[in-house]
Structure formats: structure tokens, C-alpha cells
Amino acid sequence: MNLLNAIKTVRLFKKQEELIPLKTKWSQQLDPNHVLEDYPRPQMKRDNYINLNGFYHYAINQQKEIPHLFQGEILVPFSPESQLSQVQKQLLPGYYLWYERVLPPLTKENGHYLLHFGAVDQIADIYINHQHVFHHVGGYLPFQIDITNHLNHQHDILTIRVTDDSDTSYHAKGKQRLKRGGMYYTAQSGIWQSVWLEWVGETYIEDVKITPDYDHDQIHVKVILNHEYHQDIQFQINQQVPVLMQASYNIIDVTLPIENKISWDVNSPYLYKLYVSIQDDKVECYFAMRCFSIEKDDQQIPRICLNHQPIFMNGVLDQGYWPDGLYTAPTDEALIYDIETMKSLGFNMIRKHIKIEPARWYYHCDRLGMIVWQDMINGGEAYHTWFVTWMPSLLSWTKKHISDKHLRLLARKDAHGREEWIKECELTIEHLSHFPCISTWVLFNEGWGQFATEKITQYVRQLDPTRLIDSASGWFDQKCGDFRSEHHYFDEPKIISDPRAFVLSECGGYACPIEKHISVHQVYGYQNYTSIQELTQAYETLYQKTINPLIEKGLCACVYTQLSDIEEEVNGLLTYDRKICKIIQKERNH
Known part of the structure; x- marks a missing residue:
């Protein structure tokens, strides 16, 4: 145990520094008239799409009614706290964030207009022509609204009202804090993923679920329509001969054979197309x-x-924060850069930590061959840091012997909050199960809002039997799931006999501030280095002396903390602005 390094991470009565503004190269090239225009739902594409990103009128006030006057313009889909929004104001609990814009001409008389929101943090009310049409709770998941019956097809107005309790409630919050610092970051709010419209016919496809049956060279397809359908439905894989079948309900299940199967792996990430x-x-x-x-x-x-072949999952922790866009990457190219750079450093897995990305991020992982461990979003009341952070870090035996029935200590007293988390867990799996890159669902991290771990693990297994489950990453293991999952920052990991696979789901965290690329001067990390050369040597030593010898003994995966610096936390492989890679790149054995 490196007690000195552990004690240095304890932060008491620290004065908050104002953030130094940083920009990525992509934000410097951003055209506000053409913001994130790539098709937002690559897992189910249509040939029509209206991008509603861009400038909206906005107001922040304490009035529940639609304001008569707005305070300026905000660039959607960037949260008002971000530089790219051109607002840079914090939405506080008890306040309302309003958006409004005129929709483009919607002239089709038949069929349906579907309005899509990628994510709105945290509680959203949607109005069309000043009439309330939809209410949504949850800041991380997409939702859609059929607005057809609310349109006048002449001068249609879209208005959105947002409230955000941030870290003052039991709602899912991730790493957001109104009082940021250390490993917690600036709270953001409002629209932070793309807004878009599409037109569909009277009968349309709501969803297509594709489950590969690898061992039997076939796929199971479930098509969900908006209502019953009694005509032919056609399936075509790549350019093969189409398959026709008669539909009789709104849900159609079919099994399709895959001839001369081409496997997906990290070196050859082959993707099939399916046209429905x-x-x-x-x-x-x-x-x-x-x-x-x-x-x-x-x-x-x-x-x-x-594919039944052993693979050491060499992973990196990715929290998906950007200095200019916070939760929102400036461009699609920025998302691709992070993934490709991690592959160039020798990683074949990314642990997406306490955040759900836009669908295009997962699509890029699919096509680039990057495996993903997907965290659920943590919620709960205010955390007891001494119990969920300091005690497990300093007294390692407590990681293994504490029950998750201590609801007060684990910030899960509120029954409504527990029910909401289970529902959002279910919706997360429903949404992200489309993406082949995801291998693992990570349910709880370091005890944050943890409860009923064994029961929830069984439930997730029923929802998705095709993926692995990390039930409790870090500590407070309840002896369920597929992994014995540990975090080691200040002590040497040791393989412990267990019927489950042994993984280091977090390690490293080496800090190296780079002048002119840091957000604050009083930085945070787990071990500090003063140069890229020193950091690279320590990083290489970690793998050569600790990680690689453990693989033969049973280590199955390792997740290095982390992909990039974030505000005070400077333990990234990349600087926060993504302008410098802090590891000297060369051929690696891991």
C-alpha cells in the first residue's frame, strides 16, 4: 500500500479554482450552421432526416410558463455550461432552462413526423405550438415523440423546458457535481445530444433487434411495427437474395441463416448489413x-x-468529457480520434465510464474493432465519501466483506430512486444492445448507489444473456456476475482464486500535468510525474512488472485510468484538449 499517495488524494477544504478555458482543434473549426450533421441513428437508418441542431432562443428563469422574451441564443446540442453553447451559464436546481425555435416547413399530409432527442439532462417537457405534448425524466437516454397531430404545417414552433437537480437528488447523475473538484466534474444540463426529425409512412418500423447466434451460423431478428401489419415483410442481408415472409402482427420474429460466416473481432471488425x-x-x-x-x-x-478464443481485454477508462463541449464532442471526427488513438496505443477495449454516448460513438467502435464495457449511470442520494472511497482505498479488506444491504451508507434510502435506476438500467440495455462492440454491462462502480446487486444481476442476465456482467466494479463484491472485479491504485494486485474471471477494472491513474494544456494549477491524480518521459517509463513499468506477469496467473482484463485529463484530474493518456499524447508511442506487447 502506497499510503502517502493515497492520502494525497484526500481533499478537505480545498478552494475551487476557476477553470482555464481550453479548446480542441475540432471546436476551433466548428461551423455553427452545420453542427453534428452525421446521421444520428446508424443502427437503423432511413433515407430522410432533418437535423434540428443549431441556434435556439433560450432563457433561464424560475417561471413555469413559456417566457414571452428570451435572453439570447444557445447552440444546440451543447449544454449551457459549455463553451460551445455560447452561453456558459450554470442551470441550478429550482430554475428552468427554456429553448425555442421555428421548425422547418413540414409539408407532408400523410404519415407521421417523429421528433427525436438523443439526450436531455435531466427532466424535459416538450411543447409544439405552445401545447404540452411530452414529459421525459432521465438525462442519458434517447426519446422520440410523434408530433404529427400537433402540427399546423405553416409556422410550427418547438419549445423545450428543462430542469436539472444535478447531484442534489437521487436521479442518475454520473460524475457531475455542482461543486466540482478532484474526480468529480462540472455539472452540465439541457440538450446535449442531437435533436432531429424524420417522416415515416402510416405503418412504420419502430425498432429492429438483431441477435447473432454465433455457434449456429444464424441471426434472430425481431421487428417491431407501430401497429398490426398483414402484408409481406422483406429481409435482405448484404446483397443476398431477399427473404419474404407474411406478417400478421406488429411484432415479427424471424431466424435467418448466415452462410460462410465472417466473424467480427478487434483486428477484423466485419459488419453485415440487413435491410428490412x-x-x-x-x-x-x-x-x-x-x-x-x-x-x-x-x-x-x-x-x-x-468467438471462443481467449482474449486479454486491454482497456482504458473513458469518461467522455470535453473541455469545450463537456458531455458533447464538438464533431464526429473528435469521437473517432479518441477511439483510433487508443487503438494505436495498444488498447482493444474501452470502459465507457458512468456515461452513455451518442449512438455514433458505439457505431465507430463497431466498425473500428474496439470492444466496450458499458457502465450503468450511477444515482442515489449524497455519497458518504468516507465509506465508499476512503475506507476501501485504505483498508482493502473492507472491499470484500461489506453487504449491499446498508442502504443509508450506500446512498439508496429512497425507494423511488431505486425503482427509477432499475428502469433506466433496463432502458439502457434495450437501447445499446444493438451494438456488437459491447461485451459487458457494468452495473455498479465503487458502491455508488449500489443495492440488490445479486437480484439485479439475475435480472440483467434475463434481459441480455448474450453479454458478460461486471456486477460490482471496484469493491463491495457480492459474489455474483462474471468477474471478480477490483480496483488497485495504491497497492499491488494479486490474483485471488475465484470461479469467476479476475479483472482489474481500474488501475494506474498516473498524473502528469502539461503546462498550457491544463484547466487548473492545483491538479489531482494518484501518482505524480513531471515529464512525458517519466510518465511513459512508469506506465511501461506498470505493464511489464505488474500487469503482464499476472496474465499467465489468471488476469483476464485490465482498465487503465484514463483516456484523457478532465478538469483538475490530470491522469489522462491525452491532455484534456486532446492536443498532446502523454505516452511516447512505440511497439508494445500489451
Whole structure:
């Protein structure tokens, strides 16, 4: 145990520094008239799409009614706290954030206009022509509204009202804090993923679920329509001969064979296309033939396998923060840069930490061959830091022997909050199960809002039996899920005999501030280095002396903290502005 380094991370009565503004190269090139215009739902594409990103009128006030006057313009989909929004104001609990814009001409008389929001943090009310049409709770998941019956097709007005309790309630909040510092970051709010419209016919495809059956060379497809349909539905894989079948309900299940199967893996991430057509609608989907499993090797050690072949998942923690856009990357190219840079450093897995990204991020992981461990978003009341952070870090035995029934200590007293988290967990899996790159659901992290771990693990297994489950990353293990999952920052990890696979779901965290690329001067990290050369040497030593020797003994995955600096926390492999890679790149064995 490196007690000195652990004590240095304890932050008491620290005065908050004002952030030094940083910009990425992508924000410097951003055209506000063309913001994030790539198709936002690549897992189910149509040939029509209206991007509603851009400038909206905005106001922040304490009035529940639609304001008569607005205070300025905000660039959507960037939160008002971000530089790119051109607002840079904090939405506080008890206040309302209002958006308003005129919709483009919507002239089609038949069919349906569907309005989509990628994510709005935290509680959203939607108005069309000043009439309330929808209410949504939850800041991380997409939702859509059929606005057809509310349109006048002449001068239609879209208005959005947002409230955000941030970290003052039990709602999902991730790493956001109104009082940021250390490993907690600036709270953001409002619209932070793309807003868009599409037109569909009277009968249309609501969703297509594709589940690969790798061992039997086939896929199971479930098509969900908006109402019953009694005509032909067509399926076509790539350019193969289409398959027709008669539909009789609004849900159609079909199994399609895959001839001469091409497997997806990190070195050859092959994606199939699937076209689904009905009389009034056609969508383009994609899928991959792959499977994830835990299987024993010749020494009877459980190993993570991809397509039944052992794979060491060499991962990096990614929290998806940007200095100019906070939760929102400035461009699609910025998302791609992060993924490709991590691949160039030798990583084959990203742990998406306490955040859900736009669908395009997962699509890029699919096509670039990057495996993803997806965290659920933590919620709960105010955390007891001494219990969930300091005690497990300093007294390692407590990680293994504390029950998750201590609801007060784990900030889960509120029954409504527990119910809401389970529902959002279910919706997260429903939304993200489209993406082949996701291998693992991470349910709880370091005890933040943890409860009923074993019961929830069983429920998630029923929802998605095709993926692995990390039930409790870090500590407060309840002896369920597929992994014995530990965090080691201040002590040496050791393989402990367990029927589950052993993973280091967090380690490293080495800090190295780079002048002119930092947000504050009083920085935060777990071990401090003064140069890129020193950091690279420490990083290499960690893998050569600690990580690599443990692989033979049973280590199945390792997650290095982290992809980039974030505000005070400077333990990234990249600076916060993504302008410098702090690791000297060369050929690596991991």
C-alpha cells in the first residue's frame, strides 16, 4: 500500500479554482450552421432526416410558463455550461432552462413526423405550438415523440423546458457535481445530444433487434411495427437474395441463416448489413457475428473469450468529457480520434465510464474493432465519501466483506430512486444492445448507489444473456456476475482464486500535468510525474512488472485510468484538449 499517495488524494477544504478555458482543434473549426450533421441513428437508418441542431432562443428563469422574451441564443446540442453553447451559464436546481425555435416547413399530409432527442439532462417537457405534448425524466437516454397531430404545417414552433437537480437528488447523475473538484466534474444540463426529425409512412418500423447466434451460423431478428401489419415483410442481408415472409402482427420474429460466416473481432471488425422493408417503410441496419463468453483454459483458469478464443481485454477508462463541449464532442471526427488513438496505443477495449454516448460513438467502435464495457449511470442520494472511497482505498479488506444491504451508507434510502435506476438500467440495455462492440454491462462502480446487486444481476442476465456482467466494479463484491472485479491504485494486485474471471477494472491513474494544456494549477491524480518521459517509463513499468506477469496467473482484463485529463484530474493518456499524447508511442506487447 502506497499510503502517502493515497492520502494525497484526500481533499478537505480545498478552494475551487476557476477553470482555464481550453479548446480542441475540432471546436476551433466548428461551423455553427452545420453542427453534428452525421446521421444520428446508424443502427437503423432511413433515407430522410432533418437535423434540428443549431441556434435556439433560450432563457433561464424560475417561471413555469413559456417566457414571452428570451435572453439570447444557445447552440444546440451543447449544454449551457459549455463553451460551445455560447452561453456558459450554470442551470441550478429550482430554475428552468427554456429553448425555442421555428421548425422547418413540414409539408407532408400523410404519415407521421417523429421528433427525436438523443439526450436531455435531466427532466424535459416538450411543447409544439405552445401545447404540452411530452414529459421525459432521465438525462442519458434517447426519446422520440410523434408530433404529427400537433402540427399546423405553416409556422410550427418547438419549445423545450428543462430542469436539472444535478447531484442534489437521487436521479442518475454520473460524475457531475455542482461543486466540482478532484474526480468529480462540472455539472452540465439541457440538450446535449442531437435533436432531429424524420417522416415515416402510416405503418412504420419502430425498432429492429438483431441477435447473432454465433455457434449456429444464424441471426434472430425481431421487428417491431407501430401497429398490426398483414402484408409481406422483406429481409435482405448484404446483397443476398431477399427473404419474404407474411406478417400478421406488429411484432415479427424471424431466424435467418448466415452462410460462410465472417466473424467480427478487434483486428477484423466485419459488419453485415440487413435491410428490412415493408410497404411504407425501409430501414438499413447492421450486425456482427461474434460471441463473448467465459471459458476455462488448460489450467482450469476462467478466461474471457471472443468467438471462443481467449482474449486479454486491454482497456482504458473513458469518461467522455470535453473541455469545450463537456458531455458533447464538438464533431464526429473528435469521437473517432479518441477511439483510433487508443487503438494505436495498444488498447482493444474501452470502459465507457458512468456515461452513455451518442449512438455514433458505439457505431465507430463497431466498425473500428474496439470492444466496450458499458457502465450503468450511477444515482442515489449524497455519497458518504468516507465509506465508499476512503475506507476501501485504505483498508482493502473492507472491499470484500461489506453487504449491499446498508442502504443509508450506500446512498439508496429512497425507494423511488431505486425503482427509477432499475428502469433506466433496463432502458439502457434495450437501447445499446444493438451494438456488437459491447461485451459487458457494468452495473455498479465503487458502491455508488449500489443495492440488490445479486437480484439485479439475475435480472440483467434475463434481459441480455448474450453479454458478460461486471456486477460490482471496484469493491463491495457480492459474489455474483462474471468477474471478480477490483480496483488497485495504491497497492499491488494479486490474483485471488475465484470461479469467476479476475479483472482489474481500474488501475494506474498516473498524473502528469502539461503546462498550457491544463484547466487548473492545483491538479489531482494518484501518482505524480513531471515529464512525458517519466510518465511513459512508469506506465511501461506498470505493464511489464505488474500487469503482464499476472496474465499467465489468471488476469483476464485490465482498465487503465484514463483516456484523457478532465478538469483538475490530470491522469489522462491525452491532455484534456486532446492536443498532446502523454505516452511516447512505440511497439508494445500489451
